Amino acid sequence: MSDYNFAYLDEQTKRMIRRAILKGLAIPGYQVPFASREMPMPYGWGTGGVQVSAAVLTPDDTFKVIDQGADDTTNAVSIRRFFEKTADVAVTEATGEASVIQTRHRIPEQDLRADQILVYQVPIPEPLRFLEPSEVETRKMHALEEYGLMHVKLYEDISQHGAIATSYAYPVKVEGRYVMDPSPIPKFDNPKLNMAGIQLFGAGREQRIYAVPPYTDVVSLDFEDYPFEASKADHACDLCGATDSYLDELIVDDSGKRMFMCSDTDYCCSRRKAGHIGAQGVPYAEDAA
Amino acid sequence: MQAKILEGGFVEAPTDSARAFRQIMTAMAQPGTINTVVGAQPPAPLSVATGVVLLTMCDPETPVFLTPKFDTDEVRAWITFHTGAPFAEANNAAFAVGAWDDLPLHDFAIGTSEYPDRSATLIVETDHLSVTGATLRGPGIKDKATLSLPDVAAFRNNALLFPLGLDFIFTCQSDLAALPRTTKVS
Numbered sequence: 001m002s003d004y005n006f007a008y009l010d011e012q013t014k015r016m017i018r019r020a021i022l023k024g025l026a027i028p029g030y031q032v033p034f035a036s037r038e039m040p041m042p043y044g045w046g047t048g049g050v051q052v053s054a055a056v057l058t059p060d061d062t063f064k065v066i067d068q069g070a071d072d073t074t075n076a077v078s079i080r081r082f083f084e085k086t087a088d089v090a091v092t093e094a095t096g097e098a099s100v101i102q103t104r105h106r107i108p109e110q111d112l113r114a115d116q117i118l119v120y121q122v123p124i125p126e127p128l129r130f131l132e133p134s135e136v137e138t139r140k141m142h143a144l145e146e147y148g149l150m151h152v153k154l155y156e157d158i159s160q161h162g163a164i165a166t167s168y169a170y171p172v173k174v175e176g177r178y179v180m181d182p183s184p185i186p187k188f189d190n191p192k193l194n195m196a197g198i199q200l201f202g203a204g205r206e207q208r209i210y211a212v213p214p215y216t217d218v219v220s221l222d223f224e225d226y227p228f229e230a231s232k233a234d235h236a237c238d239l240c241g242a243t244d245s246y247l248d249e250l251i252v253d254d255s256g257k258r259m260f261m262c263s264d265t266d267y268c269c270s271r272r273k274a275g276h277i278g279a280q281g282v283p284y285a286e287d288a289a
Numbered sequence: 290m291q292a293k294i295l296e297g298g299f300v301e302a303p304t305d306s307a308r309a310f311r312q313i314m315t316a317m318a319q320p321g322t323i324n325t326v327v328g329a330q331p332p333a334p335l336s337v338a339t340g341v342v343l344l345t346m347c348d349p350e351t352p353v354f355l356t357p358k359f360d361t362d363e364v365r366a367w368i369t370f371h372t373g374a375p376f377a378e379a380n381n382a383a384f385a386v387g388a389w390d391d392l393p394l395h396d397f398a399i400g401t402s403e404y405p406d407r408s409a410t411l412i413v414e415t416d417h418l419s420v421t422g423a424t425l426r427g428p429g430i431k432d433k434a435t436l437s438l439p440d441v442a443a444f445r446n447n448a449l450l451f452p453l454g455l456d457f458i459f460t461c462q463s464d465l466a467a468l469p470r471t472t473k474v475s
């Protein structure tokens with residue numbers, strides 16, 4: 001009846017991506033090359049993540065998409081609709097109800113379970129790229145475990161700024177072997193990379209897939225005298241009062257009045273539904289638009 | 290061509306292979322778990338699970354090696370018809386099918402230091418698969434797991450090659466489990 005393939009991609013393409021995913025899981029943190037396909041959306045919309053989702057989704061899945069923590073951006077809504085139509089999946093905004101979550105720039109606040117899969121959209125998969133533009137050279141550096149330059153760069157940060165200035169896409173070492181870019185998540189999310197769920201990373205333009213199996217050892221690079229810190233704004237969420245979530249800062253009126261709110265909209269909403277109210281919040285009303 | 294060669298493939302290939310892949314992926318991501326697959330009816334001596342893995346993962350881009358016991362006209366014809374995968378010697382194989390004792394472990398590609406993914410995945414047919422036996426530790430495993438493995442030393446040696454090495458899928462009737470190169474076996 002349909003005039004498109006299940007989950008949009010043809011079977012041979014999905015098989016190729018699935019083989020890359022299996023090798024990625026077998027070699028955690030290593031970037032597996034794959035032949036990326038054109039998708040009916042621009043690269044900036046996470047075509048790598050979309051292709052990985054297409055290769056793992058089944059009609060039995062409940063799918064969630066978040067963009068910087070929010071389910072309701074144009075990007076998130078488009079991708080959710082795309083798979084609702086092409087893969088016949090159910091969709092949700094509730095982290096706990098999703099079996100597959102595609103994300104751009106965040107890890108959900110709520111801990112993921114062993115039966116959940118997190119698919120990351122990755123713009124630049126190579127953590128050494130800003131140090132070394134040549135792919136041939138970075139591949140050699142990974143092969144030889146030559147990560148000294150990366151430490152030098154982080155240490156230069158410390159001497160210049162008194163602290164490691166990198167706050168997004170903070171590099172990690174996976175299972176004591178490969179240095180990996182966790183995608184542009186805030187470093188606040190880095191400790192959550194050690195999780196029960198399966199993590200898959202897709203970079204469309206750069207044609208790389210990599211993976212972190214559950215309970216894999218993921219360590220943020222740091223120094224004895226400057227240990228890694230998963231920092232966030234020193235505030236509580238003004239809507240739900242949470243003190244343990246990553247916050248976005250918003251200017252809410254012309255006078256420059258500021259407001260902090262959870263970047264994870266499902267987390268914030270769930271807390272408000274449970275009766276938590278922040279400094280500038282109002283009680284949650286089911287019909288409030 | 291025998292009529293039954295044409296049979297035993299997926300009925301709804303796109304969704305059957307999607308569901309099968311999720312089981313195979315879960316097995317590889319969580320060593321020590323046993324997952325059940327359906328949808329293939331391959332000719333003997335291939336198990337249902339081996340048939341499902343072949344249908345899901347193989348195509349003209351993946352040379353397949355068969356040990357002599359599995360290398361029959363009927364098996365070859367079934368794999369060719371349903372996947373289009375070419376047959377190869379062990380050293381050129383992306384996937385291999387055989388019983389543990391018959392697989393020439395030292396002949397398969399283990400990848401290169403720059404491309405460790407260019408390594409073979411071995412589908413090992415077993416008579417028995419259960420979550421008792423050797424102790425497994427490593428990525429995908431919370432603390433430890435146990436799995437009936439046909440060997441210990443061979444998997445230890447394979448893990449020492451990391452990030453190079455072979456990855457294994459054990460099949461028994463409709464069940465499968467996996468052992469990536471990262472798993473430490475004792």
Ligand SMILES: [Zn+2]
Binds near residue numbers: 267
């Ligand atoms: Zn909040």
